[in-house]
Amino acid sequence: MTDDLPPHKALLPSGLRDRLPPDAEAEAAAVETLMAGFAAHGYQRVKPPLLEFEDGLLTGSGAAMAEQTFRLMDPDTRRMMGLRADMTPQVARIATTRLGHIARPLRLSYAGQCLRVQASQLAPERQIAQAGIELIGHDSPEADAEIVLVGAEALRAVGLHRLSIDLTMPTLVPSLLDETHFPADKRAALSRALDRKDIAAVRDRAGPLAATLSDLLLAAGPADGALAALAAADLPAATRKLAERVAATVAAIRSQLAARSMQGITLTVDPVEFRGLKYHTGVCTTFYTPGRQAELGRGGRYICSDPETGAGEPATCLTLYPDAVMRVVAPHRTAPRVFIPLGANPAHAAALRAQGFATVAALDPDTSAASRLGCTHLMQADGTAVALSE
Amino acid sequence: MTAEFKAADLAKDQDAPIILALPKGRILKECAPLLARAGIVPGPGYDDEDSRHLRFPTNDPGLDVVRVRSFDVATFVAFGAAEIGICGSDVLAEFDYDEIYAPLDLGIGACRVSVAEPVATAGTDDPRGWSRVRVASKYPNIARRHYAARGIQAEVVHLNGAMELAPQLGLSRVIVDLVATGSTLKANGLVETEVIAQVTSRLIVNRSALKTRPEAMGNLIARFRAAQAAMAAA
Numbered sequence: 001m002t003d004d005l006p007p008h009k010a011l012l013p014s015g016l017r018d019r020l021p022p023d024a025e026a027e028a029a030a031v032e033t034l035m036a037g038f039a040a041h042g043y044q045r046v047k048p049p050l051l052e053f054e055d056g057l058l059t060g061s062g063a064a065m066a067e068q069t070f071r072l073m074d075p076d077t078r079r080m081m082g083l084r085a086d087m088t089p090q091v092a093r094i095a096t097t098r099l100g101h102i103a104r105p106l107r108l109s110y111a112g113q114c115l116r117v118q119a120s121q122l123a124p125e126r127q128i129a130q131a132g133i134e135l136i137g138h139d140s141p142e143a144d145a146e147i148v149l150v151g152a153e154a155l156r157a158v159g160l161h162r163l164s165i166d167l168t169m170p171t172l173v174p175s176l177l178d179e180t181h182f183p184a185d186k187r188a189a190l191s192r193a194l195d196r197k198d199i200a201a202v203r204d205r206a207g208p209l210a211a212t213l214s215d216l217l218l219a220a221g222p223a224d225g226a227l228a229a230l231a232a233a234d235l236p237a238a239t240r241k242l243a244e245r246v247a248a249t250v251a252a253i254r255s256q257l258a259a260r261s262m263q264g265i266t267l268t269v270d271p272v273e274f275r276g277l278k279y280h281t282g283v284c285t286t287f288y289t290p291g292r293q294a295e296l297g298r299g300g301r302y303i304c305s306d307p308e309t310g311a312g313e314p315a316t317c318l319t320l321y322p323d324a325v326m327r328v329v330a331p332h333r334t335a336p337r338v339f340i341p342l343g344a345n346p347a348h349a350a351a352l353r354a355q356g357f358a359t360v361a362a363l364d365p366d367t368s369a370a371s372r373l374g375c376t377h378l379m380q381a382d383g384t385a386v387a388l389s390e
Numbered sequence: 391m392t393a394e395f396k397a398a399d400l401a402k403d404q405d406a407p408i409i410l411a412l413p414k415g416r417i418l419k420e421c422a423p424l425l426a427r428a429g430i431v432p433g434p435g436y437d438d439e440d441s442r443h444l445r446f447p448t449n450d451p452g453l454d455v456v457r458v459r460s461f462d463v464a465t466f467v468a469f470g471a472a473e474i475g476i477c478g479s480d481v482l483a484e485f486d487y488d489e490i491y492a493p494l495d496l497g498i499g500a501c502r503v504s505v506a507e508p509v510a511t512a513g514t515d516d517p518r519g520w521s522r523v524r525v526a527s528k529y530p531n532i533a534r535r536h537y538a539a540r541g542i543q544a545e546v547v548h549l550n551g552a553m554e555l556a557p558q559l560g561l562s563r564v565i566v567d568l569v570a571t572g573s574t575l576k577a578n579g580l581v582e583t584e585v586i587a588q589v590t591s592r593l594i595v596n597r598s599a600l601k602t603r604p605e606a607m608g609n610l611i612a613r614f615r616a617a618q619a620a621m622a623a624a
Binding site for chain 1: 405406456458468469470482488490491492493494495541592596598601602603604605608
C-alpha cells in the first residue's frame, strides 16, 4: 500500500480563498464606499462579534440560518456557539436588546464576513462578505423604498449605474393558499412547481387556484405588467392587501427615483416567487446588474424580535455582497508606487505620499529593484517622481 | 476559490445574443418542428451530428444556438452560459438546480425513469424488507431520493451507459434508467418493476436572465408556448 501524496500546504478548505493585491484592497475600498453611502443616509454602523451563543444567534429571524451555521463549543462555558452565517439576525438582536430603548425608526448599518456550512455549485464561496442596512420600527412602503434607494445610491458610488431590481412578496402565495383552504398535504408539490415556474405542473396541482396562479406566474416581469396582472387577479381580502402593498412599494420607489432623477434602474415584479431567506415576511428585493449572472444583494421585510421576550417589531433590510459587486465593477485603481532610493530626504517622500503616491523605501543602495517591486516611478534627488520607462 | 473574471472579460452584456442550448441526440430531431413553429431557423449544420461546430447563428441576430450533451444543457443554463434551453425532466430532477425555471412542458421526448431488475429476481424478494440496495444508474440523485423516500439506503454505482449489463455481471441488484420502449431491457433479460417518473422535455430558462431581461426572455417563452400549443392541437 502506497501512501497518498501529502496535501499541498497552500490548499484551503473548499469555498475559502486568499485575496491578493490588488483585489484585497479593492474589496476593502468597495466595502468602505458602500458603508460611506449608508452612513450618508443616517445609517449608523454596528459591529457584532463573529461568534455568539447558539441559542441567541439562532432564535427569531436567525432560526432560518440554523442549518448553514458552523458550531463550536466554548471551552470556557461549555455552551455551543455559532459562527454567524448572516449578519441580519445579529443586528436585529442588537436593535431589540442593547438599542431597544433608542427612538424608532432605527437605522443601522454593518459590514463583515460570514461563514456558511455549505456552498452551492453555482456559488462556491463559503465565506461571504456582507455590507448591509436595517431600518427597524417602521412598516410602510416608504421604508421599503428608502432601503432600495439607499442601496442603489451606494452601488452607484462604486460605479454601478445600471441595476435591475426584482421585487417579490414571499407571503403572497402562502396567504392565498391559507385563505382558500388549500389542502396542506398538496402544498409541498405545488410550491415546488411554483418555484420552478413550471406552468404545466402548477395547472395540474393547483386545483381551483390553477387559473389565478398560472396567470400570476406568467405575469412575472416588468413591474407595470406584473402589477396589472395582480390587480386583475381574483384574490381574497388578506392576499389582496399584500398585492396592494407590492404596488404601493413600487410606486414609492418610482417616486423617489424620479425625485432624485436616477436613471438606469429597471424594476421587475415576480408575484409568486417566495424563495430567499426564510425569515422574510413582506416585500423582498433582489439586486442584479443586467446581463450578469450574479446577485448583488438581497433584502426584505422581516420581524425583528427580542430574543428574550419574543416581542417583534417591523423591520426591513438590504444586504449587499461585496464579492459579487467587485466582479461587475470596473477594476479598482490603486495608488501609483514610487521607489525612494536609500538616503533620500524623508520630507520629499512624505510630500509624494501627500500627492497620492505609495512610497516604497529602498533597503539597500540598488535602485534597479524599483520595477521589480512594482514601482511605476522613481524619486529623484530633488524630490520629484519620474515615471520609469518600461 | 475559482479564478475571477475581470469585469472587462465578461463579455456577456445586456445586448449580447441570447443563447439557446439544445441537447444532442434523440431530442434534437424532435425539436426541429418546434423550432420551426417558433420561427427559429438555426444556421446550416445544426442538426448534423457529424458537424464539428457547436455554436450556430439563427435567423434572429439576437439568438444563437449551441448543441451540447443533454445532461449539460441544464448545467449551461444554470450557470447562465446559456439563457434558455431544452432539456428532459429527468435531467432537471437529477441536478435540481435552483437557478433554473422550467416554464413549459414541450411534450416531446416522452419516456420514463424506471427501476428495472433481472427477470430472474423480479418478484422473488419483497423490497419492503430491504435496508439497502445496490443500484446502477446514471441518475445517482434520483435513485438515492427514490429509495430514501422508502427508507432504503441506495448504494449507487454511477455508470454513464450500458446500465443493462450491471445486474447480470453482478454489479448491482437493480438499475434506474431511462426507458422509452423497453426493448433494450427485454433484450438484456430485465423487466421494468417500478416507474419513478414520467419524462418529457421542458423549456428551461436561467433565473437571472428572466429577471434582468424580462421582455426578451418573456417573448421567447411566449413563442415556444404558442408553438407547443399549435403542435399539440395539430
